[in-house]
Amino acid sequence: MGISPDGRYWWDGTRWVPFLTSPAAAASQPISTAPRGMRGLLIATLAVSDLLTLALALFGLLAILDYKGMLGRPAAEPSANDAAGWVLIVIFELLFVITIAATAGVLTRARWARAACYVAGVALVLTCLGLVLAVPIFYAASRASLGEPPSPYQLPGSSSA
Numbered sequence: 001m002g003i004s005p006d007g008r009y010w011w012d013g014t015r016w017v018p019f020l021t022s023p024a025a026a027a028s029q030p031i032s033t034a035p036r037g038m039r040g041l042l043i044a045t046l047a048v049s050d051l052l053t054l055a056l057a058l059f060g061l062l063a064i065l066d067y068k069g070m071l072g073r074p075a076a077e078p079s080a081n082d083a084a085g086w087v088l089i090v091i092f093e094l095l096f097v098i099t100i101a102a103t104a105g106v107l108t109r110a111r112w113a114r115a116a117c118y119v120a121g122v123a124l125v126l127t128c129l130g131l132v133l134a135v136p137i138f139y140a141a142s143r144a145s146l147g148e149p150p151s152p153y154q155l156p157g158s159s160s161a
Contacts, residue, residue, distance in 0.1 A: 039106065042117065042140035046103040049124055049133050050096075056127070057096035060089040091126065098123045102137075109146055117141035 002011035009016040063085065065071050102120035105113030121137040124130030 038140045038144035039146065041136060042106055042144050043103070045133055045136045045140060046099060046106060046117070046120070049099045049120065049130070049137070050103055052127070052129055052133070053092070053096040053099045053124075056092040060092035063089055095123055095126070095130075106144075106146060109148055113146045114141050114144075 004010070004016060007019075009018050011017075062071070066073065067085075098116075099120045102113070102116040104110075105116040110116075117137055118141060121134040121141070124134045124137070
């Protein structure tokens with residue numbers, strides 16, 4: 001590829017083509033190292049995690065209703081309300097809140113989105129299926145571009161200041 005002496009055109013093999021920006025401005029622009037599609041993979045994996053944890057949270061709510069006798073059975077005696085059951089219900093509800101927060105962070109491109117994804121991945125490891133979902137969450141969260149997208153109104157090579 002040849003560049004004209006004035007630096008405004010490049011030779012494509014058959015004709016001189018004008019640069020959209022000057023070569024100096026093009027060289028000064030940072031090149032994104034984030035692979036394309038990682039944010040989409042992260043959103044898809046978090047959406048599946050949201051559905052899984054929603055199902056667990058609903059099962060937890062059904063257990064609470066059963067403990068209270070609201071599903072047609074008589075209310076459980078205080079001795080039947082074991083602490084382990086309540087701990088499991090709380091864990092299910094927290095899992096749902098954590099994964100929803102991570103999804104919301106990624107969708108809104110929040111600064112805390114990457115940390116929320118890591119927390120969601122660690123929390124999901126508590127479930128067997130979550131162990132399978134945590135790996136792509138960790139991988140995509142570490143490589144995805146989660147910052148502010150470039151403005152479509154900003155000229156190439158110009159600063160946003």
